[in-house]
Amino acid sequence: MAVSDRYEIAEHKGYKRPMSAPIRILGLDPGLARMGWGVIAVSGSRLNHVAHGVIATRAADSLGLRLLALHQALEKVIAEQRPSAIAVEQAFVAKDPSAALKIGHARAVALLAAAQAGLEIAEYAPNHIKKSVVGVGHAQKEQVQAMVRRLLPTCGVDQADAADALACAIAHAHLAGTRSRILAALA
DSSP states (O other): OOOOGEEEEEETTTTTEOOOEEEEEEEEEEOSSSSEEEEEEEEEEEEEEEEEEEEETTTSHHHHHHHOOOOOOHHHHHHHHSSSSSEEEEEOOSSHHHHHHHHHHHHHHHHHHHTTTTTTEEEHHHHHHHHHHOOOTOHHHHHHHHHHHHHHHOOOOHHHHHHHHHHHHHHHHHHHHHHHHHHHHHO
């Protein structure tokens, strides 16, 4: 890597400053049957797609075996992708308490795997994620998927669960960037 590749021009100051190393964020859309995951790399305001997928469990298996399968698969994703932070979508409870409980189990597995790996953990409400990515808190899944494809043109995501996970990672990148600008302004 050339020295010039590691620096960006700060035009208003007239000097070069080191660019920050890309930060990897793992986004998760928890579900017992299907858990979407997506990894992005963030460098300044630039977002890059790294990987995405869906972890599926078999409905015929017991709850314990399904949770174990999710945990083992998440451990593998974390080990392979080496994120520095994880963003998890919070549970949205409409009318089905049984479905909410299953999502809660899957979220617990995701939080456990992240904590075991020593990752920074952030949680976001579905409406916050949609508003961050689409601009509308009640956007449809298709709108989220279309905007994820637009923000990450190389991702080629076609699974709604993986698109939601990437959207969660994008929302965290936006919030983390805003938080760091506020802290810098206050310093």
